[in-house]
Amino acid sequence: MPLQPNLIERFLIRRGTIPPLLLDLGMSTFQVWLFLGAMEIGFFKALGDGPLDVPALADRTKATERGIEMLVEALEPLGYIERTGGRYRLTKATRRSLPLDLLQDMAPFFKAQVMAYADVGRALREDPEDGIFGWEHVQSGEVGRSYQTAMRWLGSQTVDEVVKKVDLPDGARRMLDVGGSHGLYTVAWCRKYPDLRGTVLDWPIGLESARKTLKEHPDVADRIDLVERDFEEEDLPEGYDFAFLGNIIHGLGPDGNRELFGKLARATTERGKVALVDQIGGVSGSKFARGVAALAGFNLFLFSGGRSYPFADVQRWLSTVGFDDVAQTSLRQPGFSLVAAQKTS
Ligand SMILES: C[S@@+](CC[C@H](N)C(=O)[O-])C[C@H]1O[C@@H](n2cnc3c(N)ncnc32)[C@H](O)[C@@H]1O
Helix, strand or coil, rough: CCCCCCCCCHHHHHCCCCCCHHHHHHHHHHHHHHHHHHHHHCCHHHHCCCCHHHHHHHHCCCHHHHHHHHHHHHHHHHCEEHHHHCCCCCCHHHHCCCCCCCCCHHHHHHHHHHHHHHHHHHHHHHCCCCCCHHHHHHHHHHHHHHHHHHHHHHHHHHHHHHHCCCCCCCCCCCEEEEEEECCHHHHHHHHCCCEEEEEECCCHHHHHHHHHHHHHHHHHHCCEEEEECCCCCCCCCCCCEEEEEECCCCHHHHHHHHHHHHHHHHHHEEEEEEEEECCCCCCCCCCCHCCCCCCCCCCHHHHHHCCEEEEEHHHHHHHHCCEEEEEEEECCCCCCCEEEEEEEC
């Protein structure tokens, strides 16, 4: 949660009296490490069962009391926790928004990413095709599994809204979830359409996450196939009435996306439909929503050489390979858009 300046402080920030350097470089960086530290030691989860004092928190998280004092002092004004008597508890907003059970597992990925981003100057000067983090870091190991946990959380935030908003073509029998990871979208569409079969396509580490999901959703698990494939290096399987790209295009360069959309055209049937969720750049909306999309785009530029693409680019890629009626809708999650298109002939 960002620091919340009061009215006078907001005025002083806008005037430049409170220096942006203090906020954007100092406070933002300190806050990243504060939050990462809390994630890494399981601080939020430790408070999940109710209020604790500093010694009990230190005991639960295997941290020192001085370390915990440092954490609680800064997390309280940020709005994550509140003090009651001598103990601390999670605020309602924290309980509602933080995935307490997943946070500790997500820490290795975010930490590895933040460390790699120290090379940001080189990224800006040289614009390396694969960014300065690179997909190879998330294809295996602790960081890869941690990345998949973060994707599970990300997917859980938008899956219900997206699946509710996207109707599949009449009589659709097969759907393909490209880079489907956890497979939560495929599970939800299979539940919405009892005659649908789904395919989740990903690297082995993504399918490991999908297998976990299938165990948790036995009612649709027998209608979902897992296909291990690299969608950049190999062709897609064919014969699908519907294909979905959840947070995929922002991780590829323009050429990679053009190629992927060509593969999607071959993978889908005559009246096939495509939907994607991504952070579409340059959309109208509040500065906050535009800021989220733009910062997510900057992150992808560093991560893998991607970005938040403008709608016009996505529309062109889709229509060039035969998908028409391209429509964009903003999702409740600020900065996230849904784009859908269908072949008309
Ligand atoms: C940003 S995550 C999106 C996960 C999910 N679609 C969602 O929206 O929540 C990207 C997924 O694509 C997979 N992926 C990335 N590049 C890939 C490639 N070239 N071939 C196969 N899978 C890939 C990753 O393993 C990861 O699971």
